[in-house]
Amino acid sequence: QFRNTAWTLTHSVIYFDNPVGTGFSYTKSDTGYTRNETDVAR
Secondary structure, eight states, rough: OSSOOOOOGGGOOOOOSSSSSSSTTOOOOGGGGGOOOOOOOO
16 A cells, blocks of 8 residues: 655755765866875865
């Protein structure tokens, strides 16, 4: 049996692409990409 309401009516989802260069995130400058875990943690 289907539910009467959808969870999407009361909740939201947000996705974080971290670090830059993964998923849909990007940068126009090479200096924007992380090169180690310390940069990712910032």
